[in-house]
Amino acid sequence: MSFRPLHDRVVVERVDSEEKTAGGIIIPDTAKEKPSEGLVVSVGPGARDDSGNVRALDVKAGDRVLFGKWSGTEVKVDGKDLLIMKESDIMGVIEG
Helix, strand or coil: CCCCCCCCEEEEEECCCCCECCCCCECCHHHCCCCCEEEEEEECCCEECCCCCEECCCCCCCCEEEECCCCCEEEEECCEEEEEEEHHHEEEEECC
């Protein structure tokens, strides 16, 4: 099954955070916060502006992004935990 987001929606897969602190302490799963970093899986065609033209999104599939802690809606597609969010929920793209 494939999933194609509509309008200015973006599908993001969370990237796992480090399991150790800088000092070498291992963090158990129950104490970990959900990461606010992810990989864009797919994007919609874009949002319509006031004149009806489609404005393309700034992010694309494969971008590594930062998003808000409570952003998006969690869904499960083909056994993968994914987030669906609007492009405006994404704070930026990590480059390099």
